Amino acid sequence: xxxxxxxxxxxxxxxxxxxxxxxxxxxxxxxxxxxxxxxxxxxxxxxxxxxxxxxxxxxxxxxxxxxxxxxxxxxxxxxxxxxxxxxxxxxxxxxxxxxxxxxxxxxxxxxxxxxxxxxxxxxxxxxxxxxxxxxxxxxxxxxxxxxxxxxxxxxxxxxxxxxxxxxxxxxxxxxxxxxxxxxxxxxxxxxxxxxxxxxxxxxxxxxxxxxxxxxxxxxxxxxxxxxxxxxxxxxxxxxxxxxxxxxxxxxxxxxxxxxxxxxxxxxxxxxxxxxxxxxxxxxxxxxxxxxxxxxxxxxxxxxxxxxxxxxxxxxxxxxxxxxxxxxxxxxxxxxxxxxxxxxxxxxxxxxxxxxxxxxxxxxxxxxxxxxxxxxxxxxxxxxxxxxxxxxxxxxxxxxxxxxxxxxxxxxxxxxxxxxxxxxxxxxxxxxxxxxxxxxxxxxxxxxxxxxxxxxx
Numbered sequence: 121x122x123x124x125x126x127x128x129x130x131x132x133x134x135x136x137x138x139x140x141x142x143x144x145x146x147x148x149x150x151x152x153x154x155x156x157x158x159x160x161x162x163x164x165x166x167x168x169x170x171x172x173x174x175x176x177x178x179x180x181x182x183x184x185x186x187x188x189x190x191x192x193x194x195x196x197x198x199x200x201x202x203x204x205x206x207x208x209x210x211x212x213x214x215x216x217x218x219x220x221x222x223x224x225x226x227x228x229x230x231x232x233x234x235x236x237x238x239x240x241x242x243x244x245x246x247x248x249x250x251x252x253x254x255x256x257x258x259x260x261x262x263x264x265x266x267x268x269x270x271x272x273x274x275x276x277x278x279x280x281x282x283x284x285x286x287x288x289x290x291x292x293x294x295x296x297x298x299x300x301x302x303x304x305x306x307x308x309x310x311x312x313x314x315x316x317x318x319x320x321x322x323x324x325x326x327x328x329x330x331x332x333x334x335x336x337x338x339x340x341x342x343x344x345x346x347x348x349x350x351x352x353x354x355x356x357x358x359x360x361x362x363x364x365x366x367x368x369x370x371x372x373x374x375x376x377x378x379x380x381x382x383x384x385x386x387x388x389x390x391x392x393x394x395x396x397x398x399x400x401x402x403x404x405x406x407x408x409x410x411x412x413x414x415x416x417x418x419x420x421x422x423x424x425x426x427x428x429x430x431x432x433x434x435x436x437x438x439x440x441x442x443x444x445x446x447x448x449x450x451x452x453x454x455x456x457x458x459x460x461x462x463x464x465x466x467x468x469x470x471x472x473x474x475x476x477x478x479x480x481x482x483x484x485x486x487x488x489x490x491x492x493x494x495x496x497x498x499x500x501x502x503x504x505x506x507x508x509x510x511x512x513x514x515x516x517x518x519x520x521x522x523x524x525x526x527x528x529x530x531x532x533x534x535x536x537x538x539x540x541x542x543x544x545x546x547x548x549x550x551x552x553x554x555x556x557x558x559x560x561x562x563x564x565x566x567x568x569x570x571x572x573x574x575x576x
Contacts, residue, residue, distance in 0.1 A: 459561075
């Protein structure tokens with residue numbers, strides 16, 4: 121049987137990036153994926169990466185005539201009635217997902233990774249009760265390989281993580297239907313030349329957006345919703361009755377899902393790590409997970425590299441700094457956002473319009489902080505201003521008391537969970553007690569699906 125330093129399950133963006141980071145350091149890396157080369161990265165046609173992230177993560181640039189699609193900078197966010205735009209600017213590059221995934225695959229191979237398509241994970245190999253390798257199926261044959269570290273980058277299916285024994289150290293939950301974000305993309309062609317796009321627009325109340333597509337006369341009208349595709353279509357119909365869109369001809373639709381739940385409390389166990397969508401590493405305010413996963417991968421690559429160079433075992437204890445460093449870098453911020461955003465769905469369109477008008481809750485500062493993946497922090501003076509405006513909304517009949525209660529509870533929970541994640545233990549021995557407290561806070565927070573079910 122062959123031996124590798126690292127075996128990666130999943131050849132998407134996360135798997136390719138992690139493999140590249142380690143292979144360029146001279147380690148022996150195997151990447152397997154159940155899909156064929158023709159099917160890899162075909163969930164959607166178009167996806168976006170902010171231009172500055174190409175330099176941040178040292179990613180290869182797309183090429184015109186291949187994986188490059190378009191780019192834009194201007195964006196604006198509107199209220200539920202299309203009022204009070206919050207304008208921003210962020211240079212974004214749109215790419216063809218399949219072709220860019222292939223670029224990352226070839227990038228990984230050029231750095232030394234062995235990559236096998238049509239190869240499906242089947243089971244772990246254990247030695248002395250620790251993971252020592254995997255069995256996978258290729259061309260009808262079952263193949264066993266040994267590895268010092270197994271990385272699950274298999275996406276929302278989480279094929280390896282969900283296969284772990286209950287007490288192995290990383291939660292093996294299956295991502296439920298109500299814990300997903302259902303995305304529908306309408307590729308349309310605008311009928312009036314004056315409506316052609318040079319930027320993007322979004323309406324957070326409906327979780328809808330309008331963005332360019334490769335056709336200069338076209339656009340992508342997207343919606344993301346919890347619960348189901350049917351619920352997403354219902355909200356989209358409401359959106360089109362409230363917001364006047366340019367006249368268009370529908371070209372085609374695409375559908376896909378992303379995780380929308382808290383990540384596992386720990387990403388690591390003996391000789392194992394989970395990454396990307398399999399680790400639920402998506403941005404709570406946007407649902408995008410490609411570059412947010414790369415934050416964790418950069419941390420993991422450095423820790424794993426040092427352990428392998430020093431010929432140390434990749435035990436849970438030795439891998440533990442990945443947890444701690446990720447929580448500090450991004451995890452505590454995303455946890456706070458996720459808990460806070462649950463309260464935002466309790467508002468009505470009129471309340472949402474009021475918040476936009478007075479630049480509170482859905483404020484210019486809030487959108488800027490979320491876009492920069494920064495924690496939602498406000499000074500005492502800012503909180504007093506928000507409270508004063510909210511009271512004014514109540515007295516004028518624009519905001520309901522129960523909405524304020526829901527928002528205040530969500531903000532309180534967001535602060536609580538963020539502070540608790542800030543205390544993530546450096547020592548795995550302190551982890552069970554930390555988890556026990558975290559569970560209590562998350563139960564108090566509830567979920568987006570629970571909040572929507574109460575409303576609907």
